Amino acid sequence: DVKVTQSSRYLVKRTGEKVFLECVQDMDHENMFWYRQDPGLGLRLIYFSYDVKMKEKGDIPEGYSVSREKKERFSLILESASTNQTSMYLCASSLTGVNQPQHFGDGTRLSIL
Amino acid sequence: AQKITQTQPGMFVQEKEAVTLDCTYDTSDPSYGLFWYKQPSSGEMIFLIYQGSYDQQNATEGRYSLNFQKARKSANLVISASQLGDSAMYFCAMVLNTGFQKLVFGTGTRLLVSP
Numbered sequence: 706d707v708k709v710t711q712s713s714r715y716l717v718k719r720t721g722e723k724v725f726l727e728c729v730q731d732m733d734h735e736n737m738f739w740y741r742q743d744p745g746l747g748l749r750l751i752y753f754s755y756d757v758k759m760k761e762k763g764d765i766p767e768g769y770s771v772s773r774e775k776k777e778r779f780s781l782i783l784e785s786a787s788t789n790q791t792s793m794y795l796c797a798s799s800l801t802g803v804n805q806p807q808h809f810g811d812g813t814r815l816s817i818l
Numbered sequence: 819a820q821k822i823t824q825t826q827p828g829m830f831v832q833e834k835e836a837v838t839l840d841c842t843y844d845t846s847d848p849s850y851g852l853f854w855y856k857q858p859s860s861g862e863m864i865f866l867i868y869q870g871s872y873d874q875q876n877a878t879e880g881r882y883s884l885n886f887q888k889a890r891k892s893a894n895l896v897i898s899a900s901q902l903g904d905s906a907m908y909f910c911a912m913v914l915n916t917g918f919q920k921l922v923f924g925t926g927t928r929l930l931v932s933p
Contacts, residue, residue, distance in 0.1 A: 814861075
């Protein structure tokens, strides 16, 4: 069965901290994605990766970076956390093909104080 | 640029009735895919159904069907025989056949099923 695992369900950090959100998939998918979800705005794509060590900016990459050293793992990094990065973060993975659904993790609710 | 519009912030339906959730999209690309996802209060996004732009028939998956009207650029989700467990947020999303799997999401519709 498809499994995307995010390292934390809830996380509280302080302004200025460097924050790591980890995501692991066990389906051998080429593509991995990071979204943030805010009320009334739906899901917005931060970064995605279509192969190991490859990354592409999404719609809202500012203040974030990513790392994909292994196919199964995709990390989102908040270089210097700010309060406006308080949000729900969702990781997803997929095979390549317009008909391939993205499979999501359970999400990480991040609060920056 | 692609855009997904879901105009219904909230919908109410009684158990066992059918409900339609609206989705319109905007793209000039001829090749694209449309997805519906369900997000219960627990937070995970669950894939429900997919429709390709060249598919001749409307997609169906169990109690879910997609009313695809290409000329109107609409892809409404129909849930038949609603159940209490259908109460959730529902998101419509689109991907272009450009080689990357970039999904663009609508803002969602909250469905509440009452006994």
